Amino acid sequence: MSEINLKGTNYRLTKQRRIILEELKKVCTHPTAESIYKIVRKRIKNISFATVYRNLDFLEKNGYVLKLKIKEKKARYDGESKPHRHLICKCCGKIIDIFDCRGIIIRSKELKACGFVPDCGCLEIPGFCKQCEAKAKHLTINRFAPAKHKIIL
Amino acid sequence: MSEINLKGTNYRLTKQRRIILEELKKVCTHPTAESIYKIVRKRIKNISFATVYRNLDFLEKNGYVLKLKIKEKKARYDGESKPHRHLICKCCGKIIDIFDCRGIIIRSKELKACGFVPDCGCLEIPGFCKQCEAKAKHLTINRFAPAKHKIIL
DNA sequence: ATATTTATTGCGAATAATTATCAATAAGAG
DNA sequence: CTCTTATTGATAATTATTCGCAATAAATAT
Numbered sequence: 001m002s003e004i005n006l007k008g009t010n011y012r013l014t015k016q017r018r019i020i021l022e023e024l025k026k027v028c029t030h031p032t033a034e035s036i037y038k039i040v041r042k043r044i045k046n047i048s049f050a051t052v053y054r055n056l057d058f059l060e061k062n063g064y065v066l067k068l069k070i071k072e073k074k075a076r077y078d079g080e081s082k083p084h085r086h087l088i089c090k091c092c093g094k095i096i097d098i099f100d101c102r103g104i105i106i107r108s109k110e111l112k113a114c115g116f117v118p119d120c121g122c123l124e125i126p127g128f129c130k131q132c133e134a135k136a137k138h139l140t141i142n143r144f145a146p147a148k149h150k151i152i153l
Numbered sequence: 154m155s156e157i158n159l160k161g162t163n164y165r166l167t168k169q170r171r172i173i174l175e176e177l178k179k180v181c182t183h184p185t186a187e188s189i190y191k192i193v194r195k196r197i198k199n200i201s202f203a204t205v206y207r208n209l210d211f212l213e214k215n216g217y218v219l220k221l222k223i224k225e226k227k228a229r230y231d232g233e234s235k236p237h238r239h240l241i242c243k244c245c246g247k248i249i250d251i252f253d254c255r256g257i258i259i260r261s262k263e264l265k266a267c268g269f270v271p272d273c274g275c276l277e278i279p280g281f282c283k284q285c286e287a288k289a290k291h292l293t294i295n296r297f298a299p300a301k302h303k304i305i306l
Numbered sequence: 307a308t309a310t311t312t313a314t315t316g317c318g319a320a321t322a323a324t325t326a327t328c329a330a331t332a333a334g335a336g
Numbered sequence: 337c338t339c340t341t342a343t344t345g346a347t348a349a350t351t352a353t354t355c356g357c358a359a360t361a362a363a364t365a366t
Contacts, residue, residue, distance in 0.1 A: 012333060012342065033324085048345040053324065055343095069224040069279065073353095074323070085259075087269045098263040105258040106238075106278065110251040115283030116240045123279065125259065126222065130268030165313065165362060186352085201316040206353065208314095226324090227352065 011062075017055050019043050024056075024065055024079035030086075030095050032074040068095070070124050083121035091132035164215075170208050172196050177209075177218055177232035183239075183248050185227040221248070223277050236274035244285035 023039045024031070031039070037052045056077055059065045066078040070088055078086075080097070085104075087096040104120045111118070128136060176192045177184070184192075190205040209230055212218045219231040223241055231239075233250070238257075240249040257273045264271070281289060 010342070014333080014343065016344075046345075048347095050325080050346080051344060067224070069277070071220070071222040071224060071228070075224070085261075087264065087267070087271070089269075090272060096267055096269060098261045100261050100263045102260040104260070105256075107255040107257075108238075108251045108253050110253045111240065114240070114249055115286065116242075116249060116280055117286045118240070118278050118280040119243060120279065124222070124277070125271050125273065126276065127269055127271040127273075133268065133270045163313070163363095167314065167362080169315075199316075201318095203317080203354075204315055 011058075016040075016044060016047060016051050017058065020052060020055050021059060021064060021079070024059075024077060027079065028097075030068060030076040030078050032076055034074065036077065066122050068124060069122065085120065085123045085125055087129070088124050088126050089129040089132055090126050091128055091136070094129050096129065164211075169193075169197060169200060169204050170211065173205060173208050174212060174217060174232070177212075177230060180232065181250075183221060183229040183231050185229055187227065189230065219275050221277060222275065238273070238276045238278055240282070241277050241279050242282040242285055243279050244281055244289070247282050249282065 020036060020040055023043075024036060027039075033049075033053055033056055036056065037047070037049050040047055040052060056065065056067070056075075060067045060077070064081055066081055068076040068078065068086060070076070070086075072093075076095070078097075082099070084097055084099045085101050087098060088094075089096075104118070104123065106118060173189060173193055176196075177189060180192075186202075186206055186209055189209065190200070190202050193200055193205060209218065209220070209228075213220045213230070217234055219234055221229040221231065221239060223229070223239075225246075229248070231250075235252070237250055237252045238254050240251060241247075242249075257271070257276065259271060
């Protein structure tokens with residue numbers, strides 16, 4: 001189990017923060033704030049939902065947890081703060097962690113030309129999980145360009 | 154300029170849809186629904202905001218436009234539906250298109266093992282734009298793990 | 307053309323995730 | 337033990353997006 005050393009800062013390791021972090025580190029999923037709230041409430045009966053939001057924000061801003069950058073209604077958090085990538089299934093929404101990624105190579109002259117420095121420490125990679133990929137094979141739908149209609153250029 | 158051929162479908166190319174698409178293709182930015190609404194209203198004075206949302210959704214679902222998958226409050230749309238990538242500056246939020254990307258190589262045994270098939274036709278790559286990268290060099294802050302405090306494991 | 311069917315629109319209300327407010331409380335410093 | 341400041345809990349506010357529905361417009365049948 002991990003501990004936080006807040007010496008030399010104005011921040012405090014409150015019971016709320018400690019327990020939110022502990023619980024988030026216990027699960028291997030990528031829970032929403034609501035889900036974390038429900039779990040934490042078992043240990044702090046009267047914790048406020050706002051406190052959970054505030055502290056997830058605090059923990060993320062200070063590098064203790066990750067907040068996924070996917071476009072979903074509800075934000076998702078990750079108790080593992082070590083840089084790693086997430087595979088996001090475009091079909092079922094499943095999130096798969098990959099930790100062994102030795103590098104992401106983006107072959108683009110434009111990228112080099114504009115001087116952009118990729119930081120893929122927390123990168124969400126869209127695609128299709130094994131199960132959905134298998135299902136998609138039977139369909140004629142083009143997953144990559146889902147146009148039903150023709151575009152005349 | 155592009156045209157839509159809706160023959161053989163139940164969908165209609167209404168004035169609203171045509172103008173939303175036309176205007177979205179005119180700009181090289183990645184506007185929000187609100188921004189598109191403001192532009193389109195110049196041509197259709199009484200268009201409803203809900204119509205803009207509905208039709209952006211329609212156009213995206215049918216492959217005419219892209220909807221960025223970044224975690225921002227407001228959704229952002231792209232009139233260019235051809236597969237391409239976006240560089241997202243973690244510092245200033247700038248969005249840069251790259252079209253010449255010949256491929257993204259993800260070196261991971263875990264990825265291969267789980268059978269996930271990446272589909273990076275619309276991938277958002279985080280990092281730092283030239284300007285922000287230059288600024289960041291002067292700082293001691295570790296951009297990759299923004300923790301202000303120490304974590305004792 | 308005109309009538310009929312069905313998709314789409316405009317309006318306003320509803321939803322829902324997140325944030326802000328603020329008095330009360332708890333934690334650390336002196 | 338007192339003082340200062342950070343944090344909390346409760347609740348209200350915000351805001352992007354969606355929903356419901358009658359009115360309208362577009363395609364199809366007559």
